[in-house]
Amino acid sequence: MGRSYKRSVCRSEKPEADGSTPSRPTSAALDELDKLPPSQGGDCGSKSRTRYIIFLRKRRCSAESVSFAFSRRSPMKTNKPSDKTQYDKIREITEKLEAGIRDLFDSENYKNWLRTMSRFHNYSVNNTILIHLQKPDATLVASYLSWQRNFDRQVNKGERAIQIIAPAPIRKKIETDRLDPSTGAAVLNADGTAAKDIKEILIPNYKVVSVFDVSQTEGKALPTLGVEELDGSVKGYSDFIEALRRTCPVSISFENIRGSAKGYFHTVENRIAIREGMSEAQTMKTMLHEMAHQKLHSLDPKRDEPEEKMTRSRKEIEAESVAFIVSCHYGIDTSDYSFGYIAGWSEGKDNKEFKESLTRIQHAADEMITDIDEQLEEIREARLPNRSVIQDLKEKKEISALMNQPRSPQEKKQTQEAVR
Numbered sequence: 001m002g003r004s005y006k007r008s009v010c011r012s013e014k015p016e017a018d019g020s021t022p023s024r025p026t027s028a029a030l031d032e033l034d035k036l037p038p039s040q041g042g043d044c045g046s047k048s049r050t051r052y053i054i055f056l057r058k059r060r061c062s063a064e065s066v067s068f069a070f071s072r073r074s075p076m077k078t079n080k081p082s083d084k085t086q087y088d089k090i091r092e093i094t095e096k097l098e099a100g101i102r103d104l105f106d107s108e109n110y111k112n113w114l115r116t117m118s119r120f121h122n123y124s125v126n127n128t129i130l131i132h133l134q135k136p137d138a139t140l141v142a143s144y145l146s147w148q149r150n151f152d153r154q155v156n157k158g159e160r161a162i163q164i165i166a167p168a169p170i171r172k173k174i175e176t177d178r179l180d181p182s183t184g185a186a187v188l189n190a191d192g193t194a195a196k197d198i199k200e201i202l203i204p205n206y207k208v209v210s211v212f213d214v215s216q217t218e219g220k221a222l223p224t225l226g227v228e229e230l231d232g233s234v235k236g237y238s239d240f241i242e243a244l245r246r247t248c249p250v251s252i253s254f255e256n257i258r259g260s261a262k263g264y265f266h267t268v269e270n271r272i273a274i275r276e277g278m279s280e281a282q283t284m285k286t287m288l289h290e291m292a293h294q295k296l297h298s299l300d301p302k303r304d305e306p307e308e309k310m311t312r313s314r315k316e317i318e319a320e321s322v323a324f325i326v327s328c329h330y331g332i333d334t335s336d337y338s339f340g341y342i343a344g345w346s347e348g349k350d351n352k353e354f355k356e357s358l359t360r361i362q363h364a365a366d367e368m369i370t371d372i373d374e375q376l377e378e379i380r381e382a383r384l385p386n387r388s389v390i391q392d393l394k395e396k397k398e399i400s401a402l403m404n405q406p407r408s409p410q411e412k413k414q415t416q417e418a419v420r
Contacts, residue, residue, distance in 0.1 A: 089208040100129045107339045118328035121366045125358045127164045138213040153219030161210035169202040237280045243375035262286045265293040292322035325365040
């Protein structure tokens with residue numbers, strides 16, 4: 001019984017008109033408790049009722065005070081069926097994901113998801129789809145507290161959160177056999193039993209978390225994030241081409257290619273050829289397309305899924321998607337990209353197979369953007385000795401690391417090392 005109820009009962013104890021103390025509540029008066037509605041104390045459970053009766057008798061409260069106390073009692077809190085557990089939230093968000101993946105079979109939805117991926121290239125496929133479904137125009141997201149503590153910004157009142165999935169591993173201590181470091185054999189105690197060690201392990205687990213886009217916040221201004229959009233000038237073009245050459249593990253040459261092909265990746269000779277005389281934008285997009293082929297479809301005996309088992313249409317969609325994401329990230333015009341054939345390619349395929357391709361696309365685009373960013377930064381640092389400019393680039397890198405939440409403890413460690 002809460003203290004507020006006890007105080008209300010005690011305040012209700014008033015001397016009778018003749019100065020006598022209130023009489024002890026009769027059993028008949030106490031039995032009336034069961035007839036009261038829940039909001040006034042009825043049906044409160046046998047244990048709660050027993051404790052309250054004992055309290056009333058100790059305080060020598062009158063029967064009238066019982067009714068007065070319960071008339072002021074607020075309704076009891078109960079576990080409503082609508083209260084969702086973390087498991088329920090994960091199940092709900094997974095169902096949304098499955099529906100979201102099916103929606104990507106439409107060419108325009110697929111193109112819009114690629115644009116979202118260009119802004120969140122180091123997020124998982126699941127989270128980019130969730131962000132795309134809830135706020136397609138999002139550019140930078142962080143948790144409510146992260147906006148306050150790390151960026152001195154406040155989420156605007158009434159803003160609706162974006163629900164994504166975050167890792168929440170469970171720590172568990174287990175008992176393992178102690179092994180000799182030199183021989184690998186089990187160590188025995190004096191009595192011949194196996195010696196044991198206590199080891200802490202992490203069990204993979206996930207939870208639903210709320211994040212907000214920068215457009216939903218206000219406060220301290222953020223520096224421009226990422227590399228500036230290419231403006232088509234010779235200076236910007238030459239820097240980007242040089243960065244692509246540095247990041248590509250195979251040689252890139254410009255040739256007079258016969259036919260209509262704009263470029264190709266030679267899987268046997270392991271080289272990339274690009275048609276001469278194309279516009280700057282088309283040259284960059286073609287290079288990105290062929291570099292994506294090299295990263296995803298080169299002949300590699302260690303590859304989980306051999307290149308020859310993949311259809312030509314799947315390889316083209318993967319390479320074109322990666323090129324679109326990277327082009328969109330750097331502001332290269334993507335209006336001429338078309339994914340009308342995505343519906344035909346995805347026909348008859350289940351979500352699992354389609355998602356495998358989406359994951360491959362995300363990983364390849366993330367690696368390419370990360371590598372290109374590093375090379376562009378080195379190129380500009382070498383050209384610009386002004387320390388303020390270099391410092392600004394480093395600040396952008398630190399902000400990007402904070403905004404794009406790592407997906408695992410290992411990635412978190414790598415991100416921290418990269419920032420340092």
